[in-house]
Structure formats: structure tokens, C-alpha cells
Amino acid sequence: MELSKNMPTETQLLKNKISEILYWPKRIDWINVIFLIALPVWAAYQALYTPLRLNTFLLSVFFYSFTGISVTAGYHRLWSHTSYSASWPLRLTFALGGAAAFQHSIRWWATKHRAHHRFTDTSKDPYAAHLGFWHAHMGWLVFKQDQKIIGRVNVYDLDQDRIVMWQHKYLLPLQLLLGYMLPISIAHYCWNDIRGGLIYASVLRIFLAHQATFFVNSLAHYIGDKPFDDRHTPCDSLITALFTFGEGYHNFHHTFPNDFRNAIEWWQYDPCKWLISGWKSAGLAWDLKSFQYGEIEKRRVQQARKMLDKRAGVLDWGVPIETLPVIEWSEFLRLAKDEGRSLVVIAGVVHDVEEFLDEHPGGKFFVKSAIGKDATATFNGGVYSHSLTATNLLATMRVAVIRGGGEVESFK
Known part of the structure; x- marks a missing residue:
């Protein structure tokens, strides 16, 4: 039997295999690997020989909370979904806190997140959960993505926001100053713990804040219930909410994305909802968007009926x-x-x-x-x-x- 002239030879196949192996390291975003993995591993090792002083611990908790709320209430609910309006001092605070969180700029973060909502669980979703827990959690940052595949979204409103664009322009110096130099300086000059300031209040604090945010992209799509819509992966989970400043009620959030609340029941954990309501009372926030109770209940009833119909479909109801x-x-x-x-x-x-x-x-x-x-x-x-x-x-x-x-x- 005569072989086709277009069939690759063993030598060509070997060359292709070698090319794939050599190209693999080029797919890795080495800067992200250093900041997301290598640096925290180094800090965790150094922590074995660095006592955690009470003042440094409290400083770490403060920066962790400040940066986490800045990302959740600012990057996410304010800028990504415009679920409320805020005064410029509050917006500036979020911009500084977000920079200290080392999660890129507001514009970059909101762009990715809007694409995630518009193209959930598709190839255009930058951190699509259907591609695996690891991909949704950190893989999409560790490996370079083809930006031609990621879905396009409108960010004109962000481009018109002077604070957003100021932070985007000066992001790197703001990150280094607020994320590292400030907590290290406070620990050093206030109680002479420069090493603890670096290890705990900076590197490990940033690492933990990253993991909390990543859980919204991964864990929130894998565990929990789907009381509003089961067509996609987002789930409602108290466990996820506890790790993410209240962002765990993800099924509700994907169903009603521009609602300033993530949890709608009084007993559900959502500190950012309570903070935003407090800022409204203080005159720092206004135009809080929320869906009417009746509309929310319609989706809950529709989903419950759908689930009941699924259960009923496997039962013997007799010959029609x-x-x-x-x-x-x-x-x-x-x-x-x-x-x-x-x-x-x-x-x-x-x-x-x-x-x-x-x-x-x-x-x-x-x-x-x-x-x-x-x-x-x-x-x-x-x-x-x-x-x-x-x-x-x-x-x-x-x-x-x-x-x-x-x-x-x-x-x-």
C-alpha cells in the first residue's frame, strides 16, 4: 500500500514533538508565576524562622481586610457591575486598596470580569469553570491566554473615569508603594519588625487575598446550590462566602449581576452589602441597585419547578x-x-x-x-x-x- 505524500515522516513527527516541548515554557506567564507561586513559597519558608508578633498580625489583618473589601466592594460591585454610585473619596480609597491587593488595575480586572459574566462557561470566558477547577482558580493567570479568543466587552464608562485611568497609568508604583513599602515601613518604624512586615503583612497577606478572590472564580462554581438558575456553573455557598467577604452567593449574583447585594436573606453572610448600606447612610454612596422581591421570587419558583419536573420525570406516573x-x-x-x-x-x-x-x-x-x-x-x-x-x-x-x-x- 503506497503511503500518502502528505503523511508526515517519523523525523517530522519527532521535530513536531520537540517543538511542542520547547514551546511549552513560552506559554507560561513567568511574572505571574513569580508573584503568585514562587514568592509566597519563599515567604512560607521564611515564616518558619520569623516569629509572628501581635502588632504585625493585626497589621496584616487590617491590610487583608482593607484590600479585600476594596476589591469586593470596589473592583467588583462598583466598577465591574456599577451596582451603586460612590463619592470620589470612597472611589479613591478603593483604587488605592485595590492596588495594594496586587490584582492588576481596576480597568483590567473589570474587563475580565465583564467578559466572564457575558460569556460564562464558554471559550470566551477568561476563567471558565468548565475547563477545570485549576484553570478557573489560577491556571488562567499562570498560562498566557490567546486574547483573540477572550470575549470583548464595553468598558467605555471605565475609560471616562479619571480615578480608574489614574490608577491604571500609575499601577506599578502604587502597587509597590502600598502593597509592600507601606506595611513594611509601618512594621519597621513602629515596632521594629521589618522582616515580619515583609513576610506576613506583605507577601503572605497578598497571597491569601489572591486565594480569596480566586475562590470566587473556582470554588463558587463548584460547591453549593443553584436556587435561581442551573444552566451554568455558579453556586450559592456559605463556605465560599466566608472566604470571600460575602461573595459566595454566586448563583444569585450571576442571575442578578447588577444587584449591590450578593446575599439577599438577612441571615446570609455578606459584609460588603452591609458596608455599602452604611456608606449610603453616611452620604458616601447612592443609587443602590436591587431587583424587586417579586422578580427574584419568580426565578426561585421557576428553578424550583424545573427541579421538581426533573425529579418527576424519572418517576412512574402510569401510562398516559x-x-x-x-x-x-x-x-x-x-x-x-x-x-x-x-x-x-x-x-x-x-x-x-x-x-x-x-x-x-x-x-x-x-x-x-x-x-x-x-x-x-x-x-x-x-x-x-x-x-x-x-x-x-x-x-x-x-x-x-x-x-x-x-x-x-x-x-x-
């Missing part, structure tokens, strides 16, 4: 009446009396109760007394008003339909 064969009353009598089949008519439908004779709670006698008869009145209350459970069970015994509906109609 419209597909049953139609027989005459005389035929029913012949089958029941002449052939000895255990057939009973109820509401015009013929039921074969043979296998249920020994199972009837009232005993075999009561069922046998109805064989070959129209027992509609008896079943519906003549002797005992049967429950819906009995009605459902009876439906699984359908075998035919009486033409005209029953014994009386057949003699008209």
Missing part, C-alpha cells in the same frame, strides 16, 4: 391516559368475568389490580368486591376517601379507557 387503548364496557366485562382478570374501572379508566390484591391496606376482600365493576364512587368516598398516594399508585395500574366513560354511559 391519552395513549391507552379504548375498549367497550362489554369488552371490560368479558375480560374481567370470562377471562378472570382483576380489572376495576375508576373514573372511566380500567385498572389491573392483580398485583395489588395482597397489598391493599383494607384487605383483599374490598378490592375483589370491585372487580368487574365501576368503583368510582367507592374509591372517591363511598366507603373510604382515598389519599393522593392511593391515586398515584392507582395510576400505575392503568391498562385501558372505557368508551363513553363508564358503566352508566355505556347503557345510554
